[in-house]
Amino acid sequence: MTGRVGIVIVSHSADVAKGTVDMVRQMVGHEVPVAGCGGNPAGGLGTDVASIMAAIKKVWSSKGVAVLVDLGGAETNSEMAIEMLPESWRGKVAICNAPIVEGAVMAATESAGGGSLEQVRATAEELSPA
Amino acid sequence: MNRRGIMSAESAIEGSAVITHEIGLHARPSVKLTKLAKSFASAIHLRGEGLESWVDAKSIVRVMGLKLREGTTVFFRAAGPDASAAVDALVALVKRDFDEHRPA
Numbered sequence: 001m002t003g004r005v006g007i008v009i010v011s012h013s014a015d016v017a018k019g020t021v022d023m024v025r026q027m028v029g030h031e032v033p034v035a036g037c038g039g040n041p042a043g044g045l046g047t048d049v050a051s052i053m054a055a056i057k058k059v060w061s062s063k064g065v066a067v068l069v070d071l072g073g074a075e076t077n078s079e080m081a082i083e084m085l086p087e088s089w090r091g092k093v094a095i096c097n098a099p100i101v102e103g104a105v106m107a108a109t110e111s112a113g114g115g116s117l118e119q120v121r122a123t124a125e126e127l128s129p130a
Numbered sequence: 131m132n133r134r135g136i137m138s139a140e141s142a143i144e145g146s147a148v149i150t151h152e153i154g155l156h157a158r159p160s161v162k163l164t165k166l167a168k169s170f171a172s173a174i175h176l177r178g179e180g181l182e183s184w185v186d187a188k189s190i191v192r193v194m195g196l197k198l199r200e201g202t203t204v205f206f207r208a209a210g211p212d213a214s215a216a217v218d219a220l221v222a223l224v225k226r227d228f229d230e231h232r233p234a
Contacts, residue, residue, distance in 0.1 A: 018225075028165075056167050105157065106191055109161050109164055109165060112168075113168030123190060123191060126191040127191060
């Protein structure tokens with residue numbers, strides 16, 4: 001299978017999302033598709049289902065997409081966004097249970113090396129306390 | 131325990147280099163090392179001077195988790211079809227200081 005697993009970063013803060021994307025691009029490189037989204041439509045802190053769906057579409061790859069989230073609503077809204085995707089995509093989008101910044105860098109490194117979605121997710125989740 | 135460890139069954143290629151990066155094998159160099167290791171088919175492990183266990187050089191979490199400091203020797207061991215090239219490339223990366231000291 002060609003292509004690389006895409007990475008989506010979902011934070012309550014647009015600045016955190018952008019900063020995390022910057023770190024991935026600078027530390028891992030540009031070969032991994034990465035998109036971030038953060039903030040609510042009014043420009044405040046929060047997450048937005050439509051923006052998350054747009055970010056997933058932006059980095060979509062046949063190998064799938066790994067999603068890194070920060071707090072509570074980021075995860076539930078990401079789950080909702082995944083449910084609203086075309087049915088054939090849903091099984092190929094995974095939310096990683098990992099710290100957002102570190103998890104994004106680890107996930108992207110694994111993706112850059114050609115890892116599968118499961119490998120990418122497992123690498124990010126290796127960081128979490130057992 | 132067998133000192134030759136996990137790859138004793140095949141003839142492993144070995145190499146080593148001293149980390150000269152002032153912060154050590156931190157995040158960015160670890161990412162570079164892991165990405166390079168992943169470009170080879172061989173099984174590649176590394177070990178820091180003074181440490182017992184070998185870790186998978188293709189695992190970013192393990193490599194970064196070693197927190198190897200400046201002045202530490204890092205040992206590589208590879209087994210597989212491109213083991214020799216892999217060890218050469220990894221040793222060269224460490225010796226080049228992970229290409230992080232280019233003129234600004």
